[in-house]
Amino acid sequence: MTQLFVIGAGPGDSDLVTPKARNAIEACSDLVAYGLYLDLLGDVCNDKAHHDLPLGEEIGRAKLALDLAASGKTTALISSGDIGIYAMATLVFELLDQQLQGKADNPAWLDVEIEVIPGISAMQAGAARVGAMLGHDFCTVSLSDLLTPWETIEKRIHSAGSGDFVVSFYNPKSRKRDWQINTARDILLQYRPASTPVLIGRQLTREDESIRIIRLDQLHADDIDMFTMVSVGNSESRHIVNGSREWVYTPRGYRKKLV
Amino acid sequence: MTQLFVIGAGPGDSDLVTPKARNAIEACSDLVAYGLYLDLLGDVCNDKAHHDLPLGEEIGRAKLALDLAASGKTTALISSGDIGIYAMATLVFELLDQQLQGKADNPAWLDVEIEVIPGISAMQAGAARVGAMLGHDFCTVSLSDLLTPWETIEKRIHSAGSGDFVVSFYNPKSRKRDWQINTARDILLQYRPASTPVLIGRQLTREDESIRIIRLDQLHADDIDMFTMVSVGNSESRHIVNGSREWVYTPRGYRKKLV
Known part of the structure; x- marks a missing residue:
């Protein structure tokens, strides 16, 4: 039997790598992944053959993983986050x-x-870091127009707005691409208040993590980069401050039954 | 210092509980959770005070967790899945x-x-089990109208349809509530093909897991219950069969650059 594990290694913190992922990596002889992800995983990757390809070579990486497994080597194809969400799976x-x-x-x-x-x-790491931002219906939209035409993306942002979904934007910016998040902001402002809380999370759960909570009308491409994840609350999301801690949560319903 | 950990224990498989969750539970004296979740977690819950309240007593459970922590007991409030997604956080x-x-x-x-x-x-456990169903933009919609008016939910399903999002339905059915998933199906059929693949996953990653892949026009309330999660592909999702294995994946883009 030839075996390929397709593994999501979580956002960065090694304590967020599941035992299932770790055990699968241990069972492998060959790992295919962007080098940075292997660094985050640490010792479990020792004594394995590492196969790396530059960012952008995603198809090559998937083919390589299938070829290695087909040749009889127990192989892991690894990405950060959930490998099924905007990733290699x-x-x-x-x-x-x-x-x-x-x-x-x-x-x-x-x-x-x-x-x-x-x-x-x-999106989960970010939501947890600031409380419970994904507490009600939400959606994800990738702002990369490399494989999806911008018209499709724009239509989807309008749908996210009309449905009042919490929105997590993946790939909000790249070296060659910066204006999309500003357009996304302007579209969402047609549907929800300017004061809607926005999470700007950079390098989530990693050593150099930074977290900012701003208003939707303050969101700007200048304040994000390709290591950033942007989540926009729905029209009922709340930004609350308790002493030195700030939280964002999205109520689980629209009728309040609380007190 | 008084400490409350708010913990998502994953879909059921104990190998999908993160070390971070397990370490936090170990540090606690008191656990607040629906009993079944603690059974899934196993030994780590021994020697802790367990506080259980019936399903439906969610507010009481959250208050109890805050009260216990405020009284100086290091406490964990635990749910299955991601506690930030349709759960207690x-x-x-x-x-x-x-x-x-x-x-x-x-x-x-x-x-x-x-x-x-x-x-x-x-949704992640289900998508991984059948391949890569969440490979492009997706949304989640809870079909419970206990706290959200049905008109809001219906509008949201239309938005999911117009945006061509992959849709994961949470709370698709309860003892008192069964017609919503049929209405959701009829709404989505206005936007995507009858042949769109649908995943019906029951007790995902648990001993009695069952997985079915059907067409959107075959989706019916009779085939689901409250332990079921339903994910509907987008208009480009593909159901493929390789010998005895079936997969569903959603291509990551609308322009193909593959071969």
């Missing part, structure tokens, strides 16, 4: 699908046993 | 907010140190 199945349709030439891929192991995603 | 902060506004009479709550620890949510 879906590429593995896109490639498998191509093979099943006869559009690729790697029949050995079809014999690989695949197991996907979920991880804590950035 | 947001109630803790709603109560804190009431106190800050002077609408409650528990000033000692304000001295409690609160730490929220996220966990793997059911």
Whole structure:
């Protein structure tokens, strides 16, 4: 049997790596991952063959993982966060699908046993860090227009607005791309108050973590980068201050039954 | 210092409980949780005082956790999944907010140190179990109209449809409530193909887990219960079969660059 584990290693804190992920990595001889993620995982990655490809080489990385597993090496394809959310897992199945349709030439891929192991995603780490920002219906939108046309993304932000979903923006900015988050802000301002709380979380759960809570009308591309995750509350989300601690929570309902 | 940990224990599999959650539970003297969750956690809960309240007593449970912590007992409030997603975390902060506004009479709550620890949510466990269903923008909608008016929920399902989000339905059915998922299906059928893949996952990652992949037009309330999570793909999600394994994935983009 040939085995490929597709593993989400969580946001960064090694105490947020699940035992299931750690055990799977231990069972592997070969790891395919962007180097930084392996650094975060630490000792469990020792004595394994590491295969790295530059950021941007995602398809190559997924193919490499399938090829290694097909060659009989127990292999882990690893990303930070949840590998099923804006990450590598879906590429593995896109490639498998191509093979099943006869559009690729790697029949050995079809014999690989695949197991996907979920991880804590950035939106969850951010929401927990400030309290309970995802306490009611929410959505995620990637602002990367590399593979999705901007018109589709823009339509989706309007839907997030009309549905009053809490919105977590992934890939809010890159080296070549900066204006999208400002446009997203302006769209959401058509649907919810200017005072809506926004979380700007950078390097969540890592040593150089920074957290800012601002108002929606203060959100600006200048204050974020590619290590940032941006979550925007819904129209009922509350920013509260208790002494030196600040929290954001989204009430679980629209009718209050509390006191 | 008085300490309250607000902990998501993941979907059920004890290997999906993070070390951070486990360490926090170990540091506590008192645990507040629905009994079943403690059973799933196992030995780590031994030698702790257990405080249980019936399902439905969520506010009482959150108050009890704050009271215990305020009295000097290091306390954990625990739920399955991610406690920040349709679970208890947001109630803790709603109560804190009431106190800050002077609408409650528990000033000692304000001295409690609160730490929220996220966990793997059911949508993630389900998506991983069938491959990569959450591979592109997604949303969650709770079908419980106990605290949210049905008109708000219905509007949100329309937004999920118009935005072509993958949709994970939480609380799809309860003992007293069964028609909502059928209405949700009919709304989504206005926006995406009848053949859209749907995951029906019951007791995910637990001993009696069951997984079914059906078409959107086959989704029916008779086939789900309150232990079920329902995820509906977007218009591009694919259901593929490789021998005895079935997968669902959602491509990460709308323009294909694959082969």
